[in-house]
Amino acid sequence: MSQNLPAAGAPAACRILLELNGERRELEVQPWTTLLDLLRDQLGLSGTKKGCDHGQCGACTVLVDGRRINSCLSLAVMQDGAKVTTVEGLAGADGLHPMQAAFVRHDAFQCGYCTPGQICSAVGLANENRAHTRDELREQMSGNLCRCGAYPNILAAIEDALPTLRGQGGDA
Amino acid sequence: MTPFSYHRPEAIDEALALAGPDSRFIAGGTNLLDLMKENLLHPRRLIDINRLPLREITPTPEGGLLIGALVGNAELAWDPRIEARYPLVAKAILAGASPQLRNMASTGGNLLQRTRCYYFYDAQTPCNKREPGSGCPARDGLNRMHAILGASDACVAVHPSDLCVALAALGAQVHTQGPQGKRRIDFADFHRLPDDEPWRDNNLDERELVTAVELPPQGYAGHCAYLKLRDRASYAFALVSVAAALDLDGERIRGARIALGGVAHKPWRLVEAEQLLCGRRAEPAAFAEAAERLLQSAQPLAGNAFKIELARRAIVRALGEAAGGTPR
Numbered sequence: 001m002s003q004n005l006p007a008a009g010a011p012a013a014c015r016i017l018l019e020l021n022g023e024r025r026e027l028e029v030q031p032w033t034t035l036l037d038l039l040r041d042q043l044g045l046s047g048t049k050k051g052c053d054h055g056q057c058g059a060c061t062v063l064v065d066g067r068r069i070n071s072c073l074s075l076a077v078m079q080d081g082a083k084v085t086t087v088e089g090l091a092g093a094d095g096l097h098p099m100q101a102a103f104v105r106h107d108a109f110q111c112g113y114c115t116p117g118q119i120c121s122a123v124g125l126a127n128e129n130r131a132h133t134r135d136e137l138r139e140q141m142s143g144n145l146c147r148c149g150a151y152p153n154i155l156a157a158i159e160d161a162l163p164t165l166r167g168q169g170g171d172a
Numbered sequence: 173m174t175p176f177s178y179h180r181p182e183a184i185d186e187a188l189a190l191a192g193p194d195s196r197f198i199a200g201g202t203n204l205l206d207l208m209k210e211n212l213l214h215p216r217r218l219i220d221i222n223r224l225p226l227r228e229i230t231p232t233p234e235g236g237l238l239i240g241a242l243v244g245n246a247e248l249a250w251d252p253r254i255e256a257r258y259p260l261v262a263k264a265i266l267a268g269a270s271p272q273l274r275n276m277a278s279t280g281g282n283l284l285q286r287t288r289c290y291y292f293y294d295a296q297t298p299c300n301k302r303e304p305g306s307g308c309p310a311r312d313g314l315n316r317m318h319a320i321l322g323a324s325d326a327c328v329a330v331h332p333s334d335l336c337v338a339l340a341a342l343g344a345q346v347h348t349q350g351p352q353g354k355r356r357i358d359f360a361d362f363h364r365l366p367d368d369e370p371w372r373d374n375n376l377d378e379r380e381l382v383t384a385v386e387l388p389p390q391g392y393a394g395h396c397a398y399l400k401l402r403d404r405a406s407y408a409f410a411l412v413s414v415a416a417a418l419d420l421d422g423e424r425i426r427g428a429r430i431a432l433g434g435v436a437h438k439p440w441r442l443v444e445a446e447q448l449l450c451g452r453r454a455e456p457a458a459f460a461e462a463a464e465r466l467l468q469s470a471q472p473l474a475g476n477a478f479k480i481e482l483a484r485r486a487i488v489r490a491l492g493e494a495a496g497g498t499p500r
């Protein structure tokens with residue numbers, strides 16, 4: 001689904017409105033452009049990764065209205081009116097998001113390809129506030145694969161950041 | 173993906189008027205877009221149903237719950253009424269897919285997801301479900317994930333949903349609306365066995381919309397279990413899954429419900445096996461008899477004979493867990 005080129009006689013592009021990383025954006029998208037391709041190819045926000053493009057790896061995880069989703073399996077046009085946060089939008093004026101900082105502290109990556117998805121997913125997990133034990137954390141991060149197997153440090157980073165985020169009431 | 177036009181109706185009538193042979197409804201998109209990217213489906217028109225008023229969970233006059241077709245899978249699993257009264261539904265949902273996917277997936281879409289048969293997913297191979305009459309390479313090919321019950325010469329695929337196994341056990345009803353009006357379909361009659369028409373997964377018409385799923389009053393909240401066995405601990409489809417629910421009077425079984433996932437073209441339920449448990453003490457010997465009865469007609473393929481023994485043990489274990497009180 002790499003083709004963003006309108007085929008001859010193809011249906012018209014759609015106008016959508018997004019609040020993207022805190023900024024109001026009016027965009028024109030082809031109906032078949034996924035949210036992932038919009039972010040990466042059209043807007044140059046390449047922090048969000050394309051791993052499998054089929055919902056199987058979590059590399060493309062972003063937050064829509066604070067909830068984590070796989071951006072490869074959603075059409076951009078379906079998110080019209082939504083608030084989208086990518087890894088580029090997590091840091092605040094005062095520096096890294098606590099989850100990003102924890103990933104750095106715990107060296108929670110090797111090649112780094114899965115990392116933006118892991119971090120967005122972990123922020124979504126904090127917002128959900130449903131994981132309380134280590135096993136629950138592992139289970140609820142199972143939508144993010146890490147081919148380098150950095151799981152122990154990823155888990156440690158999330159465990160470390162969660163109390164701070166709960167204190168803040170979590171929002172992204 | 174082949175280009176298509178995109179429509180976002182706000183009313184059900186409007187959505188139905190747009191429906192037709194070349195169009196598809198899209199809810200979460202987690203199955204439909206996957207299939208479109210694989211070049212297996214090429215709708216000319218997508219009807220985004222997310223703005224339709226189908227997002228509520230409301231009590232029914234009979235004391236059950238009516239779940240709108242657009243209620244998300246995660247939202248449903250975490251609804252306090254579902255957690256308290258229908259934990260079997262919550263457990264089945266949470267055993268499936270990933271947190272991201274459950275945030276996207278809808279109740280209606282979950283019912284209508286297509287099989288995960290490798291050949292169905294590979295546009296280069298024949299497949300009777302995809303291309304009627306082209307053959308079924310799974311029958312004599314890789315069929316470890318495939319059916320042991322209710323299969324046909326034409327197709328040995330299984331239905332991949334976890335939620336549907338719980339809904340089958342509870343005896344839910346599917347509410348639909350189409351050009352001919354509204355219908356209610358018993359869950360047992362919603363999905364189909366493949367027979368000689370494997371391209372028909374269910375009895376929904378092409379232009380018909382699932383509007384809601386109705387849960388009956390009895391949720392078996394105190395004594396139920398969902399056991400899912402798969403190749404890894406999470407984020408994988410079931411080899412075998414069991415939804416078990418018991419209504420107990422002390423140690424005696426007043427009523428039982430058992431449905432199996434991962435073994436047939438639809439969630440597998442057999443009322444005779446459940447009745448066999450009525451009046452019996454809740455103990456392993458009785459559970460084993462029920463398992464035996466449920467699997468009596470099982471027929472293995474070359475690659476999946478292990479599923480019969482796996483299912484037998486899973487049924488006994490799930491019933492045992494249910495008898496011991498719903499695991500929290």
Ligand SMILES: Cc1cc2nc3c(=O)[nH]c(=O)nc-3n(C[C@H](O)[C@H](O)[C@H](O)COP(=O)(O)OP(=O)(O)OC[C@H]3O[C@@H](n4cnc5c(N)ncnc54)[C@H](O)[C@@H]3O)c2cc1C
Pocket residue numbers: 054055056196197198199200201202203204205206221241242245267268269270273276277278279280281282283284285332333334335380381382383407408409410
């Ligand atoms: C990697 C991966 C792993 C998964 N693992 C599991 C698992 O372990 N267990 C499990 O149960 N599921 C699993 N799933 C499947 C997932 O649960 C389904 O894809 C999801 O439930 C479909 O819902 P949706 O709203 O996204 O459907 P969509 O993709 O939007 O639609 C699916 C189909 O239903 C039709 N449709 C949708 N809503 C309606 C309606 N209201 N009326 C009429 N037609 C409608 C669409 O036209 C389409 O044909 C997995 C999916 C992926 C990608």
Ligand code: SF4
Pocket residue numbers: 287289290291292298299300301302307308309310311326327328329370
């Ligand atoms: S089992 Fe069914 S879905 Fe799979 S190849 Fe055979 S016909 Fe197709």
Ligand code: FES
Pocket residue numbers: 049050051052053054055056057058059060061070071072073
């Ligand atoms: S790229 Fe979306 S889940 Fe893999």
Ligand code: FES
Pocket residue numbers: 108109110111112113114115145146147148149150
């Ligand atoms: S750090 Fe390499 S895939 Fe996770």
